[in-house]
Amino acid sequence: MKNFLAGSFFYIKAGCCLLFVFWSALYASAQSSVSIGAGINQPVQSGFGIGWEAGLQYNIKLADKLYIDPALSYAELNPANNFQTRNWKLYKFGLGGKYYLSNPFFVRAGAFVQLEKDSYLNTGGQIGALIGAGYDIPLSGRNLLEVSARSDFWRPTHHEFRPILGLAVAYKFRFADK
Structure with missing residues (x-):
């Protein structure tokens, strides 16, 4: 017994x-949301033109102003001309945090793992970091538009450290009215 x-x-x-x-x-x-978005990027290095990025992000609420943001994205870094540098294709998985200074303004920081392929078919994998800030524009109770600016920091295989500046817009759907 x-x-x-x-x-x-x-x-x-x-x-x-x-x-x-x-x-x-x-x-x-x-208390969480999911977002899908796209934007432009510009490496802070000569030889590159404006590229683009698209991705999916899940925003998980941890506390009143604090969220954790796992994300998947695809980006292309384009050369300024076809003869100067390589075209890079980047596949990223990121994990970051978002803190609302005052609603709707936020700052974010995080890290990512990235698989890359250049136009010469060289491949590699890297880790990187990101920082950024943004603004949520309410569309309705559950629908928002997120506008953000960020800087990614990464080092391509066998190359020097490269920061990339980006601007993005994302549609965000909340699972519950706020």
Whole structure:
């Protein structure tokens, strides 16, 4: 009988823990949003023209003004002309944070892992960092437009460190009215 009670108590504790995790995830998802966006980028290095980027981001609310932002994106860095430098294709997975200074203004910082391929079919993988700031424009209770500026810092395979400036616009859908 003692083993039965001890075993039952374990399952009750495990069930309560799972219920807590499930409830927390449900609450967090109700306070969260998903966004899809695109923008332009410009490496701070001669030889590059304006490129572009598109991506998907999930905004998970951690606290009143603090969010964590996992993101997937694709970017192209274009040469200023066809003879001067390589065209880069970048596939990025990022994890960052967003802090609202005062709604709707925010700052963000994070890190990313990036797979890259240049026009000579050289491939590689890098890690990088980003910083930025932005503004949320409310469209309706659950729909927003996010406008942001950022700088990515990365080092392509066998090359020097390169910052990239970017401007982006994203449609953001909240899972619950604010």
